Amino acid sequence: MSNHEVDLFDIAHKEREEQSAFRRTVLCCGSTACLSGGAQAAMDAIQGVVTEKGMAQDVRVVATGCMGLCSRGPLVKVRTRGEEDVLYADVDAGTGRRIAEEHLGAGKPVEEAQLSLQHPFFARQVRVVLENMGEIDPNRIEDYIAHGGYRALRDAVTTMTPAGVVGVVQRSGLRGRGGGGYPAGSKWALLAKATSDQKSIIANGDEGDPGAYMDRTVMEDDPHRVLEGMAIAAFATGAVKGYIYVRAEYPVAVRRLEQAIRQAKRHKLLGKNIFGGEFSFDVEIRIGAGAFVCGEETALMASIMGQRGTPVLRPPYPTERGLWGHPSMINNVETLANVPTILRRGADWFADIGTETSRGTKVFALAGKLQNTGLIEVPMGITLREIIEEIGGGVPGGKTFKAAQTGGPSGGCIPVKHIDTPMDYDSLMALGSIMGSGGLIVMDDDVAMPEVARFFMRFCMDESCGKCLPCRAGTNEMHELLEALIGGRGTAATLVRLETLCDVVRTNSLCGLGQTAPNPVLSTLHYFRSEYEALLVPEGAHLAGLPGAHGAPGAPGAPGAAGASGQAAGERSA
Amino acid sequence: MSVLPTPGAGAPRPPRSPERPADDPRVALLTTQLKKVRYRADALIDVLHAVQDIYGYLSPDVLTTVADALELPPSRVQGVATFYHLFSFEPRGDHICTVCTGTACFVKGADALLEGVTDTFGVPKGGTKEDRSLSLLEARCIGSCGLAPAALVDGVIVAKATPERLVEALRTALATAPAAADAAEATDADGGAA
Numbered sequence: 001m002s003n004h005e006v007d008l009f010d011i012a013h014k015e016r017e018e019q020s021a022f023r024r025t026v027l028c029c030g031s032t033a034c035l036s037g038g039a040q041a042a043m044d045a046i047q048g049v050v051t052e053k054g055m056a057q058d059v060r061v062v063a064t065g066c067m068g069l070c071s072r073g074p075l076v077k078v079r080t081r082g083e084e085d086v087l088y089a090d091v092d093a094g095t096g097r098r099i100a101e102e103h104l105g106a107g108k109p110v111e112e113a114q115l116s117l118q119h120p121f122f123a124r125q126v127r128v129v130l131e132n133m134g135e136i137d138p139n140r141i142e143d144y145i146a147h148g149g150y151r152a153l154r155d156a157v158t159t160m161t162p163a164g165v166v167g168v169v170q171r172s173g174l175r176g177r178g179g180g181g182y183p184a185g186s187k188w189a190l191l192a193k194a195t196s197d198q199k200s201i202i203a204n205g206d207e208g209d210p211g212a213y214m215d216r217t218v219m220e221d222d223p224h225r226v227l228e229g230m231a232i233a234a235f236a237t238g239a240v241k242g243y244i245y246v247r248a249e250y251p252v253a254v255r256r257l258e259q260a261i262r263q264a265k266r267h268k269l270l271g272k273n274i275f276g277g278e279f280s281f282d283v284e285i286r287i288g289a290g291a292f293v294c295g296e297e298t299a300l301m302a303s304i305m306g307q308r309g310t311p312v313l314r315p316p317y318p319t320e321r322g323l324w325g326h327p328s329m330i331n332n333v334e335t336l337a338n339v340p341t342i343l344r345r346g347a348d349w350f351a352d353i354g355t356e357t358s359r360g361t362k363v364f365a366l367a368g369k370l371q372n373t374g375l376i377e378v379p380m381g382i383t384l385r386e387i388i389e390e391i392g393g394g395v396p397g398g399k400t401f402k403a404a405q406t407g408g409p410s411g412g413c414i415p416v417k418h419i420d421t422p423m424d425y426d427s428l429m430a431l432g433s434i435m436g437s438g439g440l441i442v443m444d445d446d447v448a449m450p451e452v453a454r455f456f457m458r459f460c461m462d463e464s465c466g467k468c469l470p471c472r473a474g475t476n477e478m479h480e481l482l483e484a485l486i487g488g489r490g491t492a493a494t495l496v497r498l499e500t501l502c503d504v505v506r507t508n509s510l511c512g513l514g515q516t517a518p519n520p521v522l523s524t525l526h527y528f529r530s531e532y533e534a535l536l537v538p539e540g541a542h543l544a545g546l547p548g549a550h551g552a553p554g555a556p557g558a559p560g561a562a563g564a565s566g567q568a569a570g571e572r573s574a
Numbered sequence: 575m576s577v578l579p580t581p582g583a584g585a586p587r588p589p590r591s592p593e594r595p596a597d598d599p600r601v602a603l604l605t606t607q608l609k610k611v612r613y614r615a616d617a618l619i620d621v622l623h624a625v626q627d628i629y630g631y632l633s634p635d636v637l638t639t640v641a642d643a644l645e646l647p648p649s650r651v652q653g654v655a656t657f658y659h660l661f662s663f664e665p666r667g668d669h670i671c672t673v674c675t676g677t678a679c680f681v682k683g684a685d686a687l688l689e690g691v692t693d694t695f696g697v698p699k700g701g702t703k704e705d706r707s708l709s710l711l712e713a714r715c716i717g718s719c720g721l722a723p724a725a726l727v728d729g730v731i732v733a734k735a736t737p738e739r740l741v742e743a744l745r746t747a748l749a750t751a752p753a754a755a756d757a758a759e760a761t762d763a764d765g766g767a768a
Contacts (some may be wrong), residue, residue: 211676373722
């Protein structure tokens with residue numbers, strides 16, 4: 001056992017020694033967003049000058065994961081021994097060369113390209129899940145270990161009992177980050193209680209909500225954190241097998257995870273007799289094929305087993321009967337990514353962050369009509385206003401904030417009058433939205449709410465798996481009614497019908513997809529009813545000139561005009 | 575035919591009836607993939623991904639071969655293949671334009687991007703141009719919301735796109751040779767440090 005401990009310590013020590021031999025480190029954001037903005041060219045330029053001027057002994061250039069502020073990428077951070085970090089934004093090849101020559105070479109930072117790290121975008125964040133982002137090279141397990149990685153797993157396996165680990169997670173108050181907010185510790189306890197030698201852990205990386213990319217970033221940029229979280233969960237619950245279910249739309253995440261699994265196996269951090277004890281655990285990747293419903297637990301398991309991703313009724317819950325009939329537990333990627341830090345720093349430390357019922361932090365993908373967009377991690381309970389005005393820098397172009405959408409197709413819109421709402425599970429629920437997986441999309445006056453509702457309804461209609469009637473037919477019908485309204489063919493009766501149908505679909509659908517599909521309609525109707533009412537035409541007028549009954553395709557709808565009227569109504573309601 | 579085999583039980587065995595001539599290199603690629611998953615029925619989705627990578631789409635012939643190899647009823651293979659959006663049953667164009675229609679992109683004007691491409695190139699939304707030069711697809715969300723509106727041209731992101739810039743990127747792509755099947759790889763900067 002002690003051999004293994006020394007092993008981990010050695011790797012960390014050696015890596016830190018190697019890294020500290022360089023006086024300067026240039027951390028270049030190498031995530032998808034920055035790469036598409038030309039990060040590779042910037043990094044090549046920096047590396048070129050470093051080599052050319054013989055600074056290679058002194059300067060280390062590393063491609064890291066996401067630094068968060070995607071709208072100002074490519075981002076480059078220069079770290080010098082004994083000095084404050086300097087961050088550069090919008091770095092192209094030319095700026096890269098200047099940074100290398102002036103800052104790295106002559107020790108004079110390039111002031112005009114700098115972005116203060118005191119900028120509220122960074123200063124207001126608290127990083128738990130994202131603590132390694134922009135700090136480590138996601139391709140190297142040594143870098144993860146040097147930053148404290150796998151220490152929590154080692155301590156759990158060598159010094160704690162499984163029940164003790166479950167207890168820590170329970171005390172931390174960690175709740176599921178995939179949307180539902182079920183207490184993670186309780187779920188772990190359920191699986192721990194199940195008797196079977198074939199238990200499995202599933203990391204849900206089927207991040208299907210449009211507008212969310214937190215899990216992708218964690219899987220791509222800190223893959224070992226996910227593996228460590230899974231291994232700790234397996235130790236705590238007695239699971240022997242792990243699956244990571246990743247969307248096929250995330251090929252980089254798949255490759256990074258595959259590589260991470262190979263590295264972890266080589267270091268005996270996965271596989272048989274981990275840290276020399278009885279505990280053995282293996283992880284396999286399963287790739288989705290484009291089906292939103294597979295985010296639902298039972299559908300996800302069907303997909304892992306190579307079947308159509310259609311959900312089944314619960315109970316029995318997966319912790320009783322999961323993959324191939326054996327007890328299984330599904331945790332969201334972000335939930336698992338919290339675990340190593342919780343174990344390392346203690347349940348109390350974690351529980352001190354956030355609010356009474358929502359402990360810890362939440363990662364949000366901040367997008368839409370904002371000055372600063374990107375990936376942020378904030379303590380639960382921060383207000384929407386702080387996120388939008390301080391971190392997000394407000395709505396650009398002289399427009400005004402109208403609503404923020406959370407929870408994707410299962411969530412709702414939060415209007416400006418609730419901008420001081422704290423972001424936690426319960427407050428969002430009370431407003432008719434949900435925390436969801438963390439997509440936060442900001443809309444300004446240009447966006448017409450009935451069109452937002454139609455957008456999500458079309459999504460749910462396309463993604464309904466078709467197994468149960470309320471969802472299959474209901475989403476279709478609701479979409480048609482929204483089409484009629486927006487196309488200027490809806491009467492007061494259409495609106496009544498839409499509301500009735502929302503209720504039917506919500507209460508009668510088999511799984512979460514159908515049960516929550518009406519949420520975007522209900523929440524926009526609740527807060528922006530006048531926009532819908534402005535679209536209504538008098539009874540009878542909607543039939544004029546139409547060959548058939550309601551909703552006939554090809555009717556004289558004018559989306560542009562509808563958008564304009566919606567906008568006008570929005571101004572009235574604001 | 576009526577009995578579903580238990581997943582994970584498939585022993586290594588060659589496909590019962592190879593439908594394609596043995597000199598088609600694609601058959602060898604598919605066989606390699608089947609061996610890699612040890613002909614396990616629960617690896618069906620992985621195998622279908624491989625088929626699409628190798629052949630570009632799922633043809634009835636190849637689906638039959640897959641059913642045979644995994645000892646699954648053809649109806650089950652067909653059922654799974656048609657359930658998931660990413661599988662295509664028709665050959666795609668030489669170049670592929672994917673417009674993200676996620677929420678952030680929707681808010682920032684993904685519709686205008688789609689319109690720009692359909693109007694300029696006469697390719698139908700979600701379809702392929704008659705001469706098979708170009709396919710226009712919609713993606714649910716490519717997870718690049720900070721760059722909205724975003725589109726992919728042969729797997730390479732066009733960030734904060736405008737219809738004009740997207741059309742220009744497509745013109746450039748169309749003027750070059752057909753995209754490699756795995757153009758998406760180009761967006762990755764993995765040094766392969768493993």
